[in-house]
Amino acid sequence: xxxxxxxxxxxxxxxxxxxxxxxxxxxxxxxxxxxxxxxxxxxxxxxxxxxxxxxxxxxxxxxxxxxxxxxxxxxxxxxxxxxxxxxxxxxxxxxxxxxxxxxxxxxxxxxxxxxxxxxxxxxxxxxxxxxxxxxxxxxxxxxxxxxxxxxxxxxxxxxxxxxxxxxxxxxxxxxxxxxxxxxxxxxxxxxxxxxxxxxxxxxxxxxxxxxxxxxxxxxxxxxxxxxxxxxxxxxxxxxxxxxxxxxxxxxxxxxxxxxxxxxxxxxxxxxxxxxxxxxxxxxxxxxxxxxxxxxxxxxxxxxxxxxxxxxxxxxxxxxxxxxxxxxxxxxxxxxxxxxxxxxxxxxxxxxxxxxxxxxxxxxxxxxxxxxxxxxxxxxxxxxxxxxxxxxxxxxxxxx
Amino acid sequence: xxxxxxxxxxxxxxxxxxxxxxxxxxxxxxxxxxxxxxxxxxxxxxxxxxxxxxxxxxxxxxxxxxxxxxxxxxxxxxxxxxxx
Numbered sequence: 001x002x003x004x005x006x007x008x009x010x011x012x013x014x015x016x017x018x019x020x021x022x023x024x025x026x027x028x029x030x031x032x033x034x035x036x037x038x039x040x041x042x043x044x045x046x047x048x049x050x051x052x053x054x055x056x057x058x059x060x061x062x063x064x065x066x067x068x069x070x071x072x073x074x075x076x077x078x079x080x081x082x083x084x085x086x087x088x089x090x091x092x093x094x095x096x097x098x099x100x101x102x103x104x105x106x107x108x109x110x111x112x113x114x115x116x117x118x119x120x121x122x123x124x125x126x127x128x129x130x131x132x133x134x135x136x137x138x139x140x141x142x143x144x145x146x147x148x149x150x151x152x153x154x155x156x157x158x159x160x161x162x163x164x165x166x167x168x169x170x171x172x173x174x175x176x177x178x179x180x181x182x183x184x185x186x187x188x189x190x191x192x193x194x195x196x197x198x199x200x201x202x203x204x205x206x207x208x209x210x211x212x213x214x215x216x217x218x219x220x221x222x223x224x225x226x227x228x229x230x231x232x233x234x235x236x237x238x239x240x241x242x243x244x245x246x247x248x249x250x251x252x253x254x255x256x257x258x259x260x261x262x263x264x265x266x267x268x269x270x271x272x273x274x275x276x277x278x279x280x281x282x283x284x285x286x287x288x289x290x291x292x293x294x295x296x297x298x299x300x301x302x303x304x305x306x307x308x309x310x311x312x313x314x315x316x317x318x319x320x321x322x323x324x325x326x327x328x329x330x331x332x333x334x335x336x337x338x339x340x341x342x343x344x345x346x347x348x349x350x351x352x353x354x355x356x357x358x359x360x361x362x363x364x365x366x367x368x369x370x371x372x373x374x375x376x377x378x379x380x381x382x383x384x385x386x387x388x389x390x391x392x393x394x395x396x397x398x399x
Numbered sequence: 400x401x402x403x404x405x406x407x408x409x410x411x412x413x414x415x416x417x418x419x420x421x422x423x424x425x426x427x428x429x430x431x432x433x434x435x436x437x438x439x440x441x442x443x444x445x446x447x448x449x450x451x452x453x454x455x456x457x458x459x460x461x462x463x464x465x466x467x468x469x470x471x472x473x474x475x476x477x478x479x480x481x482x483x
Binding site: 272273274276277280287289290291292294299300302310312313314315360362363368369372 | 405407409413416420438441443451
């Protein structure tokens with residue numbers, strides 16, 4: 001039997017609006033199908049820019065995503081999209097591009113491309129264009145002319161340390177008309193990516209997508225001429241993060257909790273005053289509270305040897321959940337414990353949540369704000385967001 | 400140096416501990432060098448008693464319930480043997 005090597009696929013994306021536009025005309029959707037171990041990424045670019053483009057691309061991307069999730073045949077998907085897209089009143093065509101990447105945890109990737117710049121595969125520090133089959137889809141349009149679309153379909157087996165990079169034409173056409181790139185960035189992207197990966201061989205998908213979009217912005221001298229989006233998939237050894245919160249239901253499990261924390265291989269976060277005290281007692285390590293760190297409006301974080309971050313529990317987790325709900329923010333520079341957890345989460349692939357389920361009776365006082373929810377609910381909510389929105393692998397353990 | 404522990408656990412923090420934690424910046428001049436304000440992740444008080452009375456703070460070995468800035472300063476002055 002072939003030895004199956006399981007690996008993790010990190011997905012990161014970054015977007016920039018056309019100069020002076022408040023919405024992006026491109027749409028990036030990410031979805032992790034938990035039961036099937038599939039990661040699906042859709043990038044769509046709507047005709048034109050602004051709200052109209054945003055509507056077109058969002059509709060295309062959501063349709064493509066939902067059809068894909070249900071394993072609908074690709075032809076049916078595309079026909080449905082073509083039939084649904086409204087006809088642009090100015091240009092008299094209905095149009096938006098898309099790229100669908102569907103990867104399972106064995107690295108089998110199915111890629112469907114329509115009119116976006118070709119996807120790049122980075123393997124062993126070289127860049128490959130992917131071989132693909134072309135399919136022509138015809139559709140009777142109103143009037144004389146026929147609507148013809150050429151779709152590229154490819155299958156690919158990904159290996160560890162591979163990266164797939166896909167972007168909208170805002171990236172490949174950035175800098176058009178500049179003296180050093182009269183026809184846009186085009187193949188310059190390849191050199192840029194190669195150089196970047198040579199310098200930072202372990203650069204994360206998130207960082208790489210951001211650097212590409214930022215460079216496209218520079219090519220346009222900080223006034224992007226089109227919406228620019230980039231999505232990167234990176235197959236890598238998973239980075240692990242442990243988030244521990246809440247005292248165990250039974251005190252006899254305190255030792256067990258301390259053991260989990262002590263033996264864990266990866267970054268460690270502890271959320272909760274009582275939990276911190278338990279660890280301090282069991283591991284015989286001192287806690288130092290950073291009492292000056294109160295600017296963020298959240299209880300201050302603390303320090304303990306061997307723990308990367310130690311914070312208060314339920315208020316901080318509530319704030320974190322709110323950050324996660326707001327979604328993949330371009331700007332991750334916020335201050336305070338919740339932001340610190342958020343940034344650590346973004347850098348991790350597998351997140352282990354160990355949740356003590358002892359109810360803190362004091363928190364049930366009716367005069368306290370409702371935000372003091374039961375820990376289990378808050379954590380469940382966080383776990384759901386991490387899986388569906390951030391495509392992390394989450395393991396939840398209640399003790 | 401007199402140790403003053405201020406609890407910044409959830410319950411204490413939202414019932415006034417937040418304000419107590421800020422005291423470090425605005426201690427009166429005459430006691431500034433005699434007191435060390437330290438945070439505590441949780442003093443574990445709400446479990447010991449029947450009815451919790453947060454926020455808690457500890458001055459030396461004396462535990463203060465339903466602590467306010469005023470109460471805290473009173474206790475600090477008392478333990479330092481100063482008039483307030």
